Amino acid sequence: MPTLTVTAPDGMPEVREGDDLAELLVPLVELADGDIVVVTSKVVSKAEGRVVDGDREDWITAETVRLVARRGPTRIVRNRLGLTMAAAGVDASNVARGAVVLLPEDPDASAARLREAIADRTGRNVGVIVTDTAGRAWREGQTDIAVGAAGVTVLESFVGRVDEHGNELAVTAPAVADEVAAVAELAQGKLGGRPLAVVRGRADLVLPPGDHGTGARALIREEGADLFGYGAREAVVRAVGGVPADVLPFGAPASAAEVTEALRRVGIDPVLVDDGEVTCGDHRAEAVRILAMAHGWEVGIGEPGTDLRLRPRTP
Missing domain, CATH: 3.30.1330.100 (CofE-like)
Incomplete structure (x- = not known):
């Protein structure tokens, strides 16, 4: 045995x-x-x-590559080693007061x-x-x-x-x-x-x-390979912010079918075209841009009253 x-x-x-x-x-x-x-x-x-001297919060910031989620004073981050954990792995226990262990x-x-x-x-x-x-x-x-x-x-x-x-x-x-x-x-x-x-x-x-x-x-999963690249609140903030540098943790671009399904779930009627683009009306342009950001797509905005054209984001 x-x-x-x-x-x-x-x-x-x-x-x-x-x-x-x-x-x-x-x-x-x-x-x-x-x-x-x-x-x-x-x-x-x-x-x-x-073992280093200094404020624990300052060292957490120094060891952080990306904020994943925050709840009150607690920060879940991706640290310089690629590990996603609370406080970047900075520990203030079993060490002299005023010092932390990295x-x-x-x-x-x-x-x-x-x-x-x-x-x-x-x-x-x-x-x-x-x-x-x-x-x-x-x-x-x-x-x-x-x-x-x-x-x-x-x-x-x-x-x-x-x-x-x-x-x-x-x-x-x-x-x-x-x-x-x-x-x-x-x-x-x-x-x-x-x-x-x-x-x-x-x-x-x-x-x-x-x-x-x-x-x-x-x-360690690479950035974008995890299903939970951001916490729930942070994902909303990042998608609304729309900064291109924030797109990586959302993962690789979703399929056109996933994008059209997401649009339909929020009441937007999309049209899938042959070359992989997705088009829809511009009456809810901001909502379309947010959904595109979260799915790794980008939006081309034409003249008022014309369709929005969504395409997978390229590196």
């Missing part, structure tokens, strides 16, 4: 800038080939000197360095995952996810597999690195002072020595 074990040892000292994480971690656990070493991003950041500059590179250092000290071939805590759309609470990885398969491909009834599996790429991060956090605990865990039983996910794999960056 498959067995998965998670060990989260006590005894990890306070990590400071310049500390050798491998030197601190290795004495706490007995490692075997195929183990997955899971460490929190906070201790990685502390060792790498990513995410590692390159969590995948951090994981690779730690993997190599563990191999040098122990001779063991392990995978390494660097974790942080994130919320999930539609779900209460938070869970740990992989923000960095080395020597680990982060997406387990099920392409072409079928179940015992011959049905093709609908989920083709379970995010196993995130699953490992979450199960490790169950043993570590948020207040346990145990930033290290070792997961044993999934050696099949660990890559050969020297092969660090894609890293956790492979888990």
Whole structure:
């Protein structure tokens, strides 16, 4: 019977800038080939000197590439690493007052360095995952996810597999690195002072020595590929604003059929023409422009009383 074990040892000292994480971690656990070493991003950041002084809100702004949603003081943003999370991953807990902890500059590179250092000290071939805590759309609470990885398969491909009834599996790429991060956090605990865990039983996910794999960056969807590029309120504001630079998170241009359906749903009667354009009357020109923006289309406005012509936006 498959067995998965998670060990989260006590005894990890306070990590400071310049500390050798491998030197601190290795004495706490007995490692075997195929183990997955899971460490929190906070201790990685502390060792790498990513503890900074200053106002947390200012650092959130500095780490933000794009605002996704805001509710009161809470900001959900896409940060410089491409991660979409609350507060850009800037953390003010378990650190001196007046300081904050930023995410590692390159969590995948951090994981690779730690993997190599563990191999040098122990001779063991392990995978390494660097974790942080994130919320999930539609779900209460938070869970740990992989923000960095080395020597680990982060997406387990099920392409072409079928179940015992011959049905093709609908989920083709379970995010196993995130699953490992979450199960490790169950043993570590948020207040346990145990930033290290070792997961044993999934050696099949660990890559050969020297092969660090894609890293956790492979888990990040590109801009425009997610169905939720903006929060509900922000999507309305961006579409009404109509700034061309804001169109990318809405995704690739929708099909003409989707555009005509959207127009009909708000009471505008469109006409689909042969070359892919959609035309409609100009009596609700502003509403047409907003819908076009949200669907990755643009509007050409003619003389008053003439039809509006919509075409897919080009780069």
